[in-house]
């Protein structure tokens with residue numbers, strides 16, 4: 155059998171610990187036997203980031219701008235303990251943060267659904283994708299402790315020196331104070347990414363905020379979405395038969411719980427932080443959550459939502475045959491390959507990526523799964539715990 159050919163390479167970003175091991179196994183067992191894999195390889199493992207003073211992360215992000223589609227393995231975000239463990243000269247920044255900064259994107263997280271692993275919300279039949287605006291608001295706020303009586307004001311000093319003032323509160327006793335901001339450039343990028351991802355995945359888009367209470371701040375977000383939709387996306391949405399829908403965040407929560415799923419829910423920064431954990435927990439397992447960074451300029455970077463699974467790696471190093479779930483990392487590869495196929499007009503590559511996804515899901519549905527899923531299993535056949543490598547081989551034989 156001749157291998158599937160690619161025309162444009164994928165940007166491949168290798169990572170750390172257990173996911174680095176899975177990365178290699180996935181390539182060897184599921185990809186390389188069937189695809190003449192073309193990648194531009196960047197090693198984002200911590201030793202290489204240290205060696206290159208983190209230049210490798212920047213190079214990988216720049217390459218994504220050049221080639222358009224990347225696939226990334228989970229990476230360690232250093233903390234004080236990692237600085238010691240890896241003898242780092244500096245506490246390097248989170249690679250995901252660096253890449254997101256360069257590509258200016260929005261992260262979309264989607265659960266992988268399997269019959270036999272049922273969402274807590276029983277009417278959810280299709281995945282719900284959360285898009286979080288990962289910039290500004292409370293995450294970049296200035297805060298003050300108010301020691302006692304006094305007047306708090308918002309003051310904006312324009313470039314020409316003109317001041318605009320507004321009283322926040324006349325304090326009669328101690329309290330607290332916070333100033334939040336966002337910028338149009340970031341909100342516009344967020345909205346573009348959401349509209350484009352809805353079109354690219356053929357799903358309805360919901361956006362929620364609290365504009366009835368926040369009549370200037372949240373309303374501004376709502377207006378930017380509405381204006382862009384009218385000006386640039388309405389026609390394409392209508393042609394695809396999908397809708398854009400704005401509602402208040404509390405109404406959105408009620409509707410999401412009652413829905414059957416199958417849409418994208420765009421959230422402001424804080425809402426997205428909270429709601430993505432709620433939705434992912436209700437769908438089952440972090441190991442079954444995929445993630446894609448979509449830039450408003452049309453670049454895509456696919457990855458798993460989980461980390462490097464440090465505890466399993468420690469056992470792997472002791473020689474144990476671990477049972478770490480590779481599903482989200484497999485789907486990062488298939489997502490990237492399918493997108494490459496779509497962009498390069500290689501329908502066979504896209505179809506092959508979908509076949510791997512199908513074979514992976516069917517393997518679990520046949521009762522073969524990694525340890526994390528065994529406890530969640532409610533299928534009709536008994537669950538059989540497989541090591542990571544056995545599970546990948548099970549998928550390959552089904553493929």
Ligand code: NAP
Nearest residue numbers: 228229230231441459460461462463464465478479480526
């Ligand atoms: P983690 O790697 O996501 O793992 C936390 C726990 O979740 C694991 O110990 C394991 O539970 C379970 N788990 C996660 N993924 C799993 C999988 N594929 N299969 C089976 N079980 C899975 O989070 P962490 O331990 O907090 O972080 C480890 C490192 O990852 C950190 O250095 C952090 O900086 C990094 N990280 C990277 C990314 C990224 O690159 N996108 C994201 C998050 C964290 P049990 O031990 O109970 O089996």
Ligand code: MG
Nearest residue numbers: 426427428431
């Ligand atoms: Mg959080």
